[in-house]
Amino acid sequence: MAKRARLHKYTIYIENLTFRAVIGILDKERREAQTVVADVEILYTKKGEVFIDYAQVAKMIEEGMKKEQYLLLEEALASLSAQIKSQFPAVETLKLKLSKPNILDNCVVSVEVFNKY
Numbered sequence: 568m569a570k571r572a573r574l575h576k577y578t579i580y581i582e583n584l585t586f587r588a589v590i591g592i593l594d595k596e597r598r599e600a601q602t603v604v605a606d607v608e609i610l611y612t613k614k615g616e617v618f619i620d621y622a623q624v625a626k627m628i629e630e631g632m633k634k635e636q637y638l639l640l641e642e643a644l645a646s647l648s649a650q651i652k653s654q655f656p657a658v659e660t661l662k663l664k665l666s667k668p669n670i671l672d673n674c675v676v677s678v679e680v681f682n683k684y
Contacts, residue, residue: 574612579621581607588632608662619655640665640678
Protein backbone atom coordinates (compact mmCIF):
# COMPACT_ATOMS: atom_id res chain seq x y z
CA MET A 568 0.00 0.00 0.00
CA ALA A 569 1.44 3.34 -1.07
CA LYS A 570 1.96 6.04 1.55
CA ARG A 571 -0.03 9.20 1.07
CA ALA A 572 1.93 12.40 1.33
CA ARG A 573 0.96 14.40 4.38
CA LEU A 574 -0.55 17.77 3.54
CA HIS A 575 0.43 20.72 5.70
CA LYS A 576 -1.50 23.93 6.20
CA TYR A 577 0.55 27.10 6.35
CA THR A 578 -0.19 30.72 7.15
CA ILE A 579 1.78 33.46 5.43
CA TYR A 580 1.93 36.87 7.09
CA ILE A 581 3.02 39.98 5.24
CA GLU A 582 3.09 42.79 7.76
CA ASN A 583 3.64 46.52 7.41
CA LEU A 584 4.11 46.51 3.64
CA THR A 585 4.54 50.27 3.27
CA PHE A 586 4.46 52.31 0.06
CA ARG A 587 2.99 55.52 -1.38
CA ALA A 588 -0.04 55.49 -3.68
CA VAL A 589 -2.92 57.68 -4.82
CA ILE A 590 -5.99 56.40 -2.96
CA GLY A 591 -9.10 58.23 -1.81
CA ILE A 592 -11.89 60.56 -2.82
CA LEU A 593 -10.69 63.84 -1.36
CA ASP A 594 -9.07 66.37 -3.72
CA LYS A 595 -5.78 66.25 -1.81
CA GLU A 596 -5.79 62.42 -2.02
CA ARG A 597 -6.20 62.53 -5.80
CA ARG A 598 -3.40 65.08 -6.24
CA GLU A 599 -0.57 63.37 -4.40
CA ALA A 600 0.37 59.92 -3.21
CA GLN A 601 0.01 59.12 0.47
CA THR A 602 1.46 56.43 2.68
CA VAL A 603 -0.43 53.14 2.58
CA VAL A 604 0.28 50.13 4.79
CA ALA A 605 -0.89 46.64 3.84
CA ASP A 606 -1.14 43.63 6.13
CA VAL A 607 -1.92 40.22 4.66
CA GLU A 608 -2.70 36.81 6.12
CA ILE A 609 -3.01 33.85 3.75
CA LEU A 610 -3.90 30.28 4.74
CA TYR A 611 -3.14 27.53 2.25
CA THR A 612 -2.40 23.83 2.02
CA LYS A 613 0.94 22.94 0.49
CA LYS A 614 0.47 20.19 -2.05
CA GLY A 615 3.59 18.85 -3.74
CA GLU A 616 5.55 21.70 -5.25
CA VAL A 617 2.68 24.21 -5.06
CA PHE A 618 3.42 27.15 -2.78
CA ILE A 619 2.48 30.80 -2.37
CA ASP A 620 5.24 33.21 -3.42
CA TYR A 621 4.94 35.88 -0.73
CA ALA A 622 7.30 38.22 -2.57
CA GLN A 623 4.97 38.07 -5.58
CA VAL A 624 1.94 38.75 -3.36
CA ALA A 625 3.63 41.84 -1.87
CA LYS A 626 4.60 43.05 -5.35
CA MET A 627 1.05 42.53 -6.66
CA ILE A 628 -0.40 44.62 -3.85
CA GLU A 629 2.04 47.50 -4.17
CA GLU A 630 2.00 47.63 -7.97
CA GLY A 631 -1.78 47.23 -8.12
CA MET A 632 -2.34 50.08 -5.68
CA LYS A 633 0.04 52.39 -7.53
CA LYS A 634 -1.37 51.58 -10.97
CA GLU A 635 -5.12 51.61 -10.27
CA GLN A 636 -5.33 54.70 -8.01
CA TYR A 637 -8.53 53.44 -6.37
CA LEU A 638 -11.12 55.83 -4.96
CA LEU A 639 -12.07 53.65 -1.99
CA LEU A 640 -10.12 51.24 0.18
CA GLU A 641 -13.02 48.80 -0.25
CA GLU A 642 -12.58 48.84 -4.06
CA ALA A 643 -8.87 48.20 -3.66
CA LEU A 644 -9.49 45.31 -1.26
CA ALA A 645 -12.01 43.63 -3.58
CA SER A 646 -9.78 43.96 -6.63
CA LEU A 647 -6.55 42.91 -4.92
CA SER A 648 -8.20 39.93 -3.22
CA ALA A 649 -9.52 38.69 -6.56
CA GLN A 650 -6.10 39.10 -8.18
CA ILE A 651 -4.33 37.19 -5.39
CA LYS A 652 -6.83 34.31 -5.50
CA SER A 653 -6.61 34.17 -9.31
CA GLN A 654 -2.79 34.06 -9.27
CA PHE A 655 -2.64 31.60 -6.35
CA PRO A 656 -5.60 29.19 -6.46
CA ALA A 657 -4.25 27.32 -3.40
CA VAL A 658 -5.32 30.25 -1.18
CA GLU A 659 -8.01 28.99 1.21
CA THR A 660 -8.49 32.13 3.28
CA LEU A 661 -7.25 35.64 2.72
CA LYS A 662 -7.30 38.53 5.15
CA LEU A 663 -6.14 41.82 3.68
CA LYS A 664 -6.04 45.12 5.55
CA LEU A 665 -5.16 48.48 4.02
CA SER A 666 -4.34 51.43 6.27
CA LYS A 667 -3.91 55.14 5.66
CA PRO A 668 -1.76 56.19 8.64
CA ASN A 669 -1.59 59.89 7.81
CA ILE A 670 -5.07 60.76 6.52
CA LEU A 671 -6.30 61.95 9.93
CA ASP A 672 -4.16 63.69 12.53
CA ASN A 673 -5.28 61.67 15.52
CA CYS A 674 -5.64 58.08 14.25
CA VAL A 675 -4.86 55.47 11.61
CA VAL A 676 -7.75 54.59 9.30
CA SER A 677 -7.95 50.97 8.09
CA VAL A 678 -10.35 48.72 6.21
CA GLU A 679 -10.03 44.93 6.19
CA VAL A 680 -11.59 42.16 4.13
CA PHE A 681 -11.72 38.46 5.00
CA ASN A 682 -12.41 35.91 2.28
CA LYS A 683 -12.86 32.19 2.81
CA TYR A 684 -12.73 30.26 -0.45
